[in-house]
Amino acid sequence: MDPRSEVLLRQAELFAGKVLLAGLPADGLLGELPEAHGWSWHWDEHSAVAARHPGRCQFGTQVPAQAFAAAVLFLPKSRELTDYLLAALAARLPGAPLYLVGEKRAGIERAAKQLQPFGRPRKLDSARHCQLWQVTVEQVPAAPELETLARRYPVATTDGELQVVSLPGVFSHGRLDVGSRLLLEHLDGLPEGAVLDFGCGAGVLGAALQRHYRHSALHLLDVDAFAVASSRLTLAANGLAGEVIAGRGIADAPHDLAAIVSNPPFHQGVHTDYQATEQLLRDAARHLRPGGELRLVANSFLRYAPLIEQHLGPCTVLAERDGFRVYSARRA
Structure with a gap:
């Protein structure tokens, strides 16, 4: 209990x-x-x-x-x-x-x-x-309208500026975090086909992917209802389309994906929890088609490369800066 x-x-x-x-x-x-x-x-x-x-x-x-x-x-x-x-x-x-x-x-x-x-x-x-x-409750407030509490901020990408809509409780509320900024700079060269933004948060990576790969089907997945709502608002604010899914983790993601892109979460409440990310690394191959790519950003101190290579294949570091690394691996 x-x-x-x-x-x-x-x-x-x-x-x-x-x-x-x-x-x-x-x-x-x-x-x-x-x-x-x-x-x-x-x-x-x-x-x-x-x-x-x-x-x-x-x-x-x-x-x-x-x-x-x-x-x-x-x-x-x-x-x-x-x-x-x-x-x-x-x-x-x-x-x-x-x-x-x-x-x-x-x-x-x-x-x-x-x-x-x-x-x-x-x-x-x-x-x-x-x-x-x-x-x-003696002083009764008016029922708050959630969308009026959103923070909106611009993000520059190679395909133009995006407007991100962030709701209370969503990771990095109201600002672009360092890891996502690094990953945004390294989205080129993904295989063509359906792409998943895993742990989508406010939807900044998913929106950038849809803008960059206009003919690819976009899926966004997060465990948090406020993140799901934020991602939908971000897509709408930029005139973009995608399927936004509430799910427990990679087990609830679509299959036959060309790419999984992620700045994976590792905090839940006040406790540090790497379980969802480690499960992603173990099971990504089951959701990627042959030749499909996993590309993610993570803190440099996290030893993800051996886990990626054990379950997916050879792992490459595409970039490293400000304590973060961008990893890439493809399913054989």
Whole structure:
């Protein structure tokens, strides 16, 4: 059981009714709270919860439509995403309790101050290196419109300027990260055919690929609902088309691809997690056609080359700068 869930269950009587659990972990919490409903924006966690409790968890960026008497937000990593989620939940809870739970190392005490616009926060519990806070929603905000919170910024490419639309919580929100900038400079020479932007984030690589390879079918995949929404907005802002997929990882990607291009994620919440990227390197060959290419950028300290060569084939470093490397390998 996730320690945050354990803290909630220490005071289970507070959550016995129709409670919305926002950002809930993939553990047995819903089984302990039979009237509760889940809302997740992480496809992997949503899939695990929905498989165990069919019909009791919704995936997406918007608060579920059904009525609930209280809500619990499991603290996300992004402060801006926390602001959006708290406001979206508080708008549905006039005079009702809104709870915030999170790990101390994730900054729960600081985040608890974000409850202040709605009422007077109070700490209910501190255990398992976590804290549980509660506010009765006395100042009810207007329901926030997610798209108005987007940050838009230009990115120069060899095929012209792109407009990137980034939503709260998306990797490198509102700016182009160093790794993607390096990879954007090395997109030439990919095989012709369907291409996948794996871990697409705000869709900057996918948009650049579609602009550069206009006759190639574009697929973009991310585990996060806010990234999926951002990528769709970025494609639309540039008059581009592509299939944007919410998926657990490379297992949910299309097959018979000519290329997989990625600035792969390796953080989930406050924990460092390389699993999705390592699985990509192990299984890329299953999704690439013969002669298909994997091209990705990664921190130089990560020893990805041996893993790529073990599962795909000879690996070439196309570029190295500012602590990042661009790797390339083709399926035999």
